[in-house]
Amino acid sequence: MAEAVETMDGWYCLHDLRRINWGAWKAASNQTREAAMTEFQSLISNWETIDEAKIGSHAVYTMIGHKADLMMMILRPTMKELNEAELAFNKSALAAFTTQTYSYVSVVELSKYTVKEGENPEESPGTQARLRPRLPKWEHICFYPMDKRRKGDENWYTLPMEERRRLMYEHSMTGRKYAGKIRQIITGSMGFDDWEWSVTLFAKDALDIKKLVYEMRFDEVSAKYGEFGAFYVGNILPKDDVPVFLHV
Numbered sequence: 001m002a003e004a005v006e007t008m009d010g011w012y013c014l015h016d017l018r019r020i021n022w023g024a025w026k027a028a029s030n031q032t033r034e035a036a037m038t039e040f041q042s043l044i045s046n047w048e049t050i051d052e053a054k055i056g057s058h059a060v061y062t063m064i065g066h067k068a069d070l071m072m073m074i075l076r077p078t079m080k081e082l083n084e085a086e087l088a089f090n091k092s093a094l095a096a097f098t099t100q101t102y103s104y105v106s107v108v109e110l111s112k113y114t115v116k117e118g119e120n121p122e123e124s125p126g127t128q129a130r131l132r133p134r135l136p137k138w139e140h141i142c143f144y145p146m147d148k149r150r151k152g153d154e155n156w157y158t159l160p161m162e163e164r165r166r167l168m169y170e171h172s173m174t175g176r177k178y179a180g181k182i183r184q185i186i187t188g189s190m191g192f193d194d195w196e197w198s199v200t201l202f203a204k205d206a207l208d209i210k211k212l213v214y215e216m217r218f219d220e221v222s223a224k225y226g227e228f229g230a231f232y233v234g235n236i237l238p239k240d241d242v243p244v245f246l247h248v
């Protein structure tokens, strides 16, 4: 059998996608809406304290299209803390005006395909920072789950390590062209959720997301072995903009 690649794993991750029930929100009293907004902002303030203390991170985005209105991406050192963050939102007043349209549970993952012999990447501060990343406050986000194909002659999991390494190297070269324009967080979800990985891309310019994903489709690894779930795209929602976002 083919040899499994070793992974390095960091913070646990939840992508929590919500649709807002605008009808019910409009029908609520001003007082109820004000209280719900203030409570949501103070929840984000708590997350900011955690982010600054570097014991977790988060991203809050307003989503475009029918799939969701809001995405909260939460990173925490343990599944327990991840669950607590989810529950804190679920118990808030705003949550009662939302339905969860999708969620995804995973863990930040770096694989060792591109590690050179003799290197010990676990020890490098760069690796540690990437396993416990502070999510950027960039304008746009794109999230999608994916698998590596396991069908007929196109089976990622029966390819020899050297071949997978070659394909991943080519993949990383395409990715590198977008340095400074795209930040990607790969999380692994085998055993945790319905797909094998999640891809989260942060961009300053939305078009760079499309260009990168398009260009990667022509890399052998994506062309032959990539299988993709639904794509979610959104714009950053700073805490101070919450009242404008929720104003009706």
Ligand code: 76R
Residues within 6 Å of the ligand: 005, 110, 111, 112, 113, 114, 146, 148, 168, 171, 172, 174, 175, 176, 178, 179, 182, 184, 186, 197, 199, 201, 212, 213, 216, 217, 222, 226
């Ligand atoms: O860890 C590293 O950054 C080194 C190189 C690298 C690895 C190992 C890398 C670089 N990726 C790696 C692993 Mn990636 N990545 C994706 C997608 O849409 C598609 O076609 C695929 C979705 C994108 C857009 C993307 C971007 N990558 C992985 C894995 C795990 C595979 C496994 O273990 O079998 C997946 C599923 C995956 C998917 N990747 C990069 C990028 C970008 C932009 C880079 C360059 C990062 C940089 O050098 O700054």
